Amino acid sequence: MNILNELAGNRILISSVTAWIVAQVLKTIIDGAFNHSFDIGRMVGSGGMPSSHSATVCALVVSSGIRYGLGSFEFAVSFVLASVVMYDAIGVRRETGRQAHLLNMIVEQDWFKLNDKEVQEKLKEFVGHTPLQVLVGGLLGILTAVIVGMV
Secondary structure, eight states, X not given: OHHHHHHHTOHHHHHHHHHHHHHHHHHHHHHHHHHTSOOGGXXXXXXXXXOHHHHHXXXXXXXXXXXXXXXXXXXXXXXXXHHHHHHHHHTHHHHXXXXXXXXXXXXXXXXXXXXXXXXHSOOOOOOSOOHHHHHHHHHHHHHHHHHHHHO
């Protein structure tokens, strides 16, 4: 039980996980409103508004800064991690989603008469984020860390 008490008392972990959960719930609601349908898979899926990756790492950065100070090792590591995650979400993962979209369009046209089951399954297009999605996720993470830090 001591381990569970330690985890429950870890404000940095709590704020990061809370930011992820809030972002995923919001993402599911926003996706449902735009597509007029409910997809439970959005609760754990990547891509979309807001970026749960950005929310999580920004909550980590802010919580680390509040707890250990801006000159700490913990803040430095979490800041670098957040920078890499957010850059990757906008860059590499976003391009991966664009390529998946194009490949799905090609397969749907059946230009190559591909019959392989693996090729017939659609590639996942919601992988990365737009800069706005990353910004909103980051702001959500900052807000969550401040609220959790005040409780």
